[in-house]
Amino acid sequence: xxxxxxxxxxxxxxxxxxxxxxxxxxxxxxxxxxxxxxxxxxxxxxxxxxxxxxxxxxxxxxxxxxxxxxxxxxxxxxxxxxxxxxxxxxxxxxxxxxxxxxxxxxxxxxxxxxxxxxxxxxxxxxxxxxxxxxxxxxxxxxxxxxxxxxxxxxxxxxxxxxxxxxxxxxxxxxxxxxxxxxxxxxxxxxxxxxxxxxxxxxxxxxxxxxxxxxxxxxxxxxxxxxxxxxxxxxxxxxxxxxxxxxxxxxxxxxxxxxxxxxxxxxxxxxxxxxxxxxxxxxxxxxxxxxxxxxxxxxxxxxxxxxxxxxxxxxxxxxxxxxxxxxxxxxxxxxxxxxxxxxxxxxxxxxxxxxxxxxxxxxxxxxxxxxxxxxxxxxxxxxxxxxxxxxxxxxxxxxxxxxxxxxxxxxxxxxxxxxxxxxxxxxxxxxxxxxxxxxxxxxxxxxxxxxxxxxxxxxxxxxxxxxxxxxxxxxxxxxxxxxxxxxxxxxxxxxxxxxxxxxxxxxxxxxxxxxxxxxxxxxxxxxxxxxxxxxxxxxxxxxxxxxxxxxxxxxxxxxxxxxxxxxxxxxxxxxxxxxxxxxxxxxxxxxxxxxxxxxxxxxxxxxxxxxxxxxxxxxxxxxxxxxxxxxxxxxxxxxxxxxxxxxxxxxxxxxxx
Amino acid sequence: xxxxxxxxxxxxxxxxxxxxxxxxxxxxxxxxxxxxxxxxxxxxxxxxxxxxxxxxxxxxxxxxxxxxxxxxxxxxxxxxxxxxxxxxxxxxxxxxxxxxxxxxxxxxxxxxxxxxxxxxxxxxxxxxxxxxxxxxxxxxxxxxxxxxxxxxxxxxxxxxxxxxxxxxxxxxxxxxxxxxxxxxxxxxxxxxxxxxxxxxxxxxxxxxxxxxxxxxxxxxxxxxxxxxxxxxxxxxxxxxxxxxxxxxxxxxxxxxxxxxxxxxxxxxxxxxxxxxxxxxxxxxxxxxxxxxxxxxxxxx
Numbered sequence: 001x002x003x004x005x006x007x008x009x010x011x012x013x014x015x016x017x018x019x020x021x022x023x024x025x026x027x028x029x030x031x032x033x034x035x036x037x038x039x040x041x042x043x044x045x046x047x048x049x050x051x052x053x054x055x056x057x058x059x060x061x062x063x064x065x066x067x068x069x070x071x072x073x074x075x076x077x078x079x080x081x082x083x084x085x086x087x088x089x090x091x092x093x094x095x096x097x098x099x100x101x102x103x104x105x106x107x108x109x110x111x112x113x114x115x116x117x118x119x120x121x122x123x124x125x126x127x128x129x130x131x132x133x134x135x136x137x138x139x140x141x142x143x144x145x146x147x148x149x150x151x152x153x154x155x156x157x158x159x160x161x162x163x164x165x166x167x168x169x170x171x172x173x174x175x176x177x178x179x180x181x182x183x184x185x186x187x188x189x190x191x192x193x194x195x196x197x198x199x200x201x202x203x204x205x206x207x208x209x210x211x212x213x214x215x216x217x218x219x220x221x222x223x224x225x226x227x228x229x230x231x232x233x234x235x236x237x238x239x240x241x242x243x244x245x246x247x248x249x250x251x252x253x254x255x256x257x258x259x260x261x262x263x264x265x266x267x268x269x270x271x272x273x274x275x276x277x278x279x280x281x282x283x284x285x286x287x288x289x290x291x292x293x294x295x296x297x298x299x300x301x302x303x304x305x306x307x308x309x310x311x312x313x314x315x316x317x318x319x320x321x322x323x324x325x326x327x328x329x330x331x332x333x334x335x336x337x338x339x340x341x342x343x344x345x346x347x348x349x350x351x352x353x354x355x356x357x358x359x360x361x362x363x364x365x366x367x368x369x370x371x372x373x374x375x376x377x378x379x380x381x382x383x384x385x386x387x388x389x390x391x392x393x394x395x396x397x398x399x400x401x402x403x404x405x406x407x408x409x410x411x412x413x414x415x416x417x418x419x420x421x422x423x424x425x426x427x428x429x430x431x432x433x434x435x436x437x438x439x440x441x442x443x444x445x446x447x448x449x450x451x452x453x454x455x456x457x458x459x460x461x462x463x464x465x466x467x468x469x470x471x472x473x474x475x476x477x478x479x480x481x482x483x484x485x486x487x488x489x490x491x492x493x494x495x496x497x498x499x500x501x502x503x504x505x506x507x508x509x510x511x512x513x514x515x516x517x518x519x520x521x522x523x524x525x526x527x528x529x530x531x532x533x534x535x536x537x538x539x540x541x542x543x544x545x546x547x548x549x550x551x552x553x554x555x556x557x558x559x560x561x562x563x564x565x566x567x568x569x570x571x572x573x574x575x576x577x578x579x580x581x582x583x584x585x586x587x588x589x590x591x592x593x594x595x596x597x598x599x600x601x602x603x604x605x606x607x608x609x610x611x612x613x614x615x616x617x618x619x620x621x622x623x624x625x626x627x628x629x630x631x632x633x634x635x636x637x638x639x640x641x642x643x644x645x646x647x648x649x650x651x652x653x654x655x656x
Numbered sequence: 657x658x659x660x661x662x663x664x665x666x667x668x669x670x671x672x673x674x675x676x677x678x679x680x681x682x683x684x685x686x687x688x689x690x691x692x693x694x695x696x697x698x699x700x701x702x703x704x705x706x707x708x709x710x711x712x713x714x715x716x717x718x719x720x721x722x723x724x725x726x727x728x729x730x731x732x733x734x735x736x737x738x739x740x741x742x743x744x745x746x747x748x749x750x751x752x753x754x755x756x757x758x759x760x761x762x763x764x765x766x767x768x769x770x771x772x773x774x775x776x777x778x779x780x781x782x783x784x785x786x787x788x789x790x791x792x793x794x795x796x797x798x799x800x801x802x803x804x805x806x807x808x809x810x811x812x813x814x815x816x817x818x819x820x821x822x823x824x825x826x827x828x829x830x831x832x833x834x835x836x837x838x839x840x841x842x843x844x845x846x847x848x849x850x851x852x853x854x855x856x857x858x859x860x861x862x863x864x865x866x867x868x869x870x871x872x873x874x875x876x877x878x879x880x881x882x883x884x885x886x887x888x889x890x891x892x893x894x895x896x897x898x899x900x901x902x903x904x905x906x907x908x909x910x911x912x913x914x915x916x917x918x919x920x921x922x923x924x925x926x927x928x929x930x931x932x933x934x935x936x937x938x939x940x941x942x943x944x945x946x947x948x949x950x951x952x953x954x955x956x
Contacts, residue, residue: 095871168868174845175828175869180793265845271829272844306730308743336831337842338849341775345768352760356753362717363752366724371739373730384725391717395710402763403771405703407839408688408696411831411866477687477835479866482874490685 007609010183012096012163018080019097023160051594054138054587055547059145060123061442064435066149067117068513070108073156075509077105082466082502085495088487098483099166100185104159106169107189110285111196112152114423117431118234118292119144119203124438126207126231128538130224131216131556133549136209138587139635140202146597147199151192154604158188162608165189168481170278171252173263173271178256180265184608190253191604197246198600204238207231216537218556222316225536225559226309229316230295233323234288240327241284248277257610272337279330287326289423291319293430294361297383300433301365303532304380305372308560311364318357325354335406344403351401355394362391377532378452382433385460389425393418396471414474417467424463432459432512440526444544448522451515455508462504469494469501529651535563542651548584548639551648552576577655581644585636592632596625687835692861692882693854695838698770705766709759777818777852784818784852787811788929791823791830791843791865793913794872799929803892806902806928808910808919809878811863814888818854824930826911830865830873834880840866848930855882875915895922902928 014020037043050058080101084093093101127135135141158164165185167176176186211232215224224232252274254260261267263274302309309315331339331347365387374380396418400406409415439447473494478485485491530539537554538545540562558564565574603618648654691697727736777784788799789811798811813819823832825843833840834853841851855861865876883891901923910916 095874099868099871172829172867177828180828180870265828268846270846272847305728307738307740310742311744311749313744314749334842336840337844338847341772345771348767348771349764352764355760356756359713359756360749360753364749366717366720367745367748369724369728371737371742372728373734373738374725374728375730376725384721387721388714388718392714395707395714398710398760398763399703399706402702402706402767404699404767404774404839405706407774407841408699408703408835410840411833472686475688476685477862479833479864481868484874 007184008161010163012100012183013160016094016097018093022076026160048589052589052591054134054142054590054593056123056127056135056138056141057442057545059141060120060125062145063116063120063123063148064442066152067113067120067431070113070116070152071509074105074108074113075506077101077108079502079506081105082499084483085485086499088485088492090484093483095483096166099168099481100164102481103165103168103171103185103189104155107155107165107193108152109423110169110289111193112148112155114289114427114431115196115200116148116152117435118289119148121227121292121296121431121434121438122203122207122231122234124442125434125538126210126228127214128441128541128545128549129228129536130211130214130219131537131550131554131561132210132214133553133584134587135206136214137206139590139593139629141206142590142593143596144199144203144206146593147202147600148196150597150601151196151199151604154195154601154608155188155192157605158185158608162188170282172278173252173255173274174265174269176252176256177264186256187253187608187610190249190256191608194246194249194253195600195604197242197249200238201242204235204242206235208235208239211235216550216553216556219561222313223556223559223561225295226298226312226315226319227292227295229319230291230298233319234291237284237288237291237323237326241281241288243281244277245281245285248274248281251277253607257607272334275334275337276330279333280327282333283330284326286422287322290426290430291322293386293427293434294319296430296434296437297365297386299536300379300383300437301368302560303437303534304375304377304383305369306375306533307368307372309364310368310370311360312559314360315364318361321357322354325350325357329354332401332406335403336410348401348403348406352398355398358394362387377436378447378449378456379433379437381453381456381460382429382436385456386425386429386433389429389463390422393421393425396421409474411479412474413470413478413480416480417470417474420467420470424467432456437532438538440531440543441529441538441541442544444526445519446524446526446531448515448519448524451511451518455511455515457508458504458511459508462501462506462508465501465504466498467501469498473498530562535560537561540565542653546644546647547586548644551581551584551644551653575653575655576648578645578649581641581648581654583641584639584644586639588635588637590632590635592625592629596622596629599625687862690836691838692836692859693838693856695774695853696836698774699839702767702770706763709762713759774852777820777850779818784820785814786820786822787813788822789824789832789843790929791825791827791832791869791876792910793827793870794865794876795910795914795916796832796863796876796878797910797928798878799924800892801929804923805892805895805899806921806924808916810881810918811878812881812883812888812891813855814885815855815858815882817885818852821851821853822929823849823851828869829867830869830876831867832863833866834861834863836861837880842867855880858882858884870913872913872915895920898922 014023037046050062053059080093081098084090084098123135123141127133162184165171165188167181167186171186171189174180211224211228251260251262255262255264255269261269263269263271265271298309298315329347329351331343332351335344335347396414400409400415400418436447436452473491476490476494478491526543529542532539540554541549554561599618599621601618603615603622606612606615606618645654688703689700691700728734786801788801790797790799796809798807800806821832823841823843824847825845827845830843831840832843832851837853837855841849843849859882861880861882863878863880865873869876899920899922902921902925904925907925907928
């Protein structure tokens with residue numbers, strides 16, 4: 001019994017006041033959620049309306065909740081790191097805790113913040129943008145969500161039970177080998193990423209098929225909004241890239257729990273093969289993250305410049321070029337692993353090539369604004385902030401692609417500054433722009449612009465105050481991932497400025513959450529469904545969108561379909577007659593995706609502990625859940641035409 | 657209008673904050689910009705070669721963006737042209753396709769040249785010496801196959817002489833990095849990677865690992881002491897007369913996961929570094945040493 005407790009709660013889960021405080025906070029918040037749900041009798045509502053829902057709009061909102069929650073967790077990790085580095089020889093955190101924190105920060109931000117945030121926007125926007133009633137496989141969509149949620153839960157459980165992973169988010173062997181890393185943290189890392197990977201690939205398949213097969217009549221490929229293009233190529237990237245990660249993680253897991261020697265230090269293992277596999281996934285992953293953000297900017301910039309997107313065909317070609325090139329650059333993550341000059345030169349040049357389509361896109365965005373009418377709304381502020389930020393991040397990327405320069409800059413704070421420059425300046429700004437842009441479509445009310453601007457300025461200024469000093473720290477020779485440093489190297493002042501910036505970004509996040517709460521309390525409803533004077537089909541629908549999306553599927557004649565409909569009808573769209581409305585099929589609610597996720601969680605947790613009877617129970621539950629889903633043919637339910645006429649009539653969207 | 661004023665103030669504050677490190681640093685601590693050898697100097701020049709045109713691009717984009725946003729703001733009295741249906745110009749798009757191509761050519765031509773050049777040890781400027789490096793959790797073992805000397809956590813090299821470091825690991829991966837002499841290279845178990853560096857001036861340069869390797873990684877620091885050739889020779893003879901050899905048990909204790917002080921030995925067991933001649937084994941596994949042509953000439 002004592003041995004089991006020691007395995008459940010090793011010292012790293014309670015050996016410092018900060019950890020205990022965080023444990024207490026987790027327990028208190030969880031208890032508060034349970035109490036509130038019970039007090040307001042919301043359990044049934046939660047189960048029926050949300051957990052069992054296969055509606056892409058609700059799934060999108062649940063992804064968004066996961067993403068914002070994980071942004072908080074990853075952000076707290078970042079603030080703890082910055083606090084530790086603010087003073088030389090600081091003892092706030094031990095080496096092991098610092099190692100755990102930078103590992104969970106990176107893993108959470110990539111897998112459980114950025115990816116769910118992207119899927120939130122895909123789910124909310126893509127079917128509406130192409131005039132579809134749902135995604136191609138609604139049940140599979142819910143399965144993807146619940147695999148992501150339970151994988152995130154499994155990863156976060158490691159903080160309280162068993163201990164966090166501590167080998168970096170890239171988790172290079174042989175450091176992750178059992179003999180160098182005997183704790184359970186790496187098992188948690190491997191199992192949670194394997195499980196979320198299944199959900200991610202399913203999402204890729206789902207959106208690829210949705211976009212290829214379910215576009216409204218008249219929406220040819222070259223009439224698709226840029227966000228749909230980016231979702232299409234992102235889905236393709238996911239399908240091709242994620243299997244490499246799954247293989248790398250699965251082989252590492254076998255090394256750890258199965259006694260194999262794929263990547264081990266001894267017995268002829270080849271650690272570098274893991275590095276290859278990891279980055280064959282890892283570099284396309286960068287574009288899986290940033291292309292959706294590019295897509296958001298294309299929509300936001302055109303909408304708030306009140307002008308057509310500049311150079312649409314070039315934008316499409318650029319996105320396709322980036323997609324193709326992204327599979328040919330992975331070695332630039334390890335020029336210094338002795339591949340040889342010829343190989344390094346090849347990958348240095350292919351990396352630089354990516355700057356060309358990206359540069360073309362940047363100028364096309366700027367010229368979308370040229371001779372437009374620029375409205376500085378919050379989503380547009382993020383888009384405007386993105387352009388110089390991303391260009392600077394790209395420029396430091398070109399420096400890193402200069403192979404001999406990379407020998408110096410690789411693994412330093414210059415690299416840390418570079419990838420935060422592109423991942424925050426590109427991805428996070430894009431995701432926040434998308435969140436503000438589509439918020440009224442999701443919830444039916446606007447986010448307050450005043451508090452939104454305050455959050456933006458804190459976040460934007462904080463970003464630069466955090467990361468500019470880190471470029472200089474890199475040039476001063478500070479390597480990444482060191483938990484402390486001595487005084488006298490000239491690193492102290494720059495680290496302190498960086499820490500101040502990180503707390504400004506933290507304040508930005510708090511203001512952003514306050515903006516959401518403020519907007520809930522002072523609800524400004526979006527009664528028109530088109531608060532931004534939009535250009536694409538989602539703005540032709542009421543906010544929030546009814547379950548069936550489109551009462552009558554629109555016919556698309558233009559890239560800016562809704563803009564053109566408004567213009568041809570003199571601002572008075574051509575609503576359908578009551579007779580044109582027929583009964584519609586929508587996906588039925590099902591508890592199966594939730595239970596499949598739960599079963600994977602049990603399976604994963606059993607493997608983490610190598611308690612095989614639990615893992616076996618989880619595996620049987622997974623199979624049972626799949627067999628049940630296979631035999632469940634009753635997947636859709638019908639909404640009768642009168643209900644639809646009633647809803648549409650209430651929004652004044654029926655011809656008199 | 658209120659927003660414009662507010663953001664200008666914030667931008668000014670931002671500019672001040674960004675300039676502070678530049679003004680306070682004054683270049684003293686910027687190791688990567690204070691090269692003490694030809695490798696680091698080449699690498700710094702390439703950084704500059706990339707940074708200068710990129711800086712111009714950045715400035716151009718920021719100025720252009722500012723002009724666009726100010727000129728085409730959606731205000732009632734804005735007289736600037738408004739063409740909501742203008743959606744492309746082949747001429748303009750060709751311009752911003754061609755310009756990045758030219759800039760990248762400007763950066764990549766010397767990049768390619770120097771990458772190939774830095775891969776080879778120059779033989780023109782004096783006889784290169786070979787030093788074998790093993791990273792162990794969390795310390796650095798240096799071995800001079802030509803001089804039979806072994807050191808821990810410090811290494812002495814002659815100035816103006818190319819030094820071929822042969823890098824391997826008996827531990828998770830690290831990188832061997834002496835910023836003022838040149839860029840880093842991984843130390844990996846099962847492989848030997850070459851890296852040549854050269855010091856142009858006598859001095860003590862800090863080296864460290866830059867790839868995370870566990871809880872002792874942050875303190876995995878060594879020093880490189882560059883001295884004149886005669887001082888180097890007298891150091892070798894001094895070590896030969898005073899230091900004792902690295903014994904098997906002592907080597908075993910070096911393999912413990914811990915931090916240690918600097919050590920000096922004269923003579924060391926040959927199995928401590930992989931060689932193609934005796935085959936280096938570890939738990940039954942065979943190390944594959946990559947062929948290093950220069951090794952034959954220096955260690956013979």
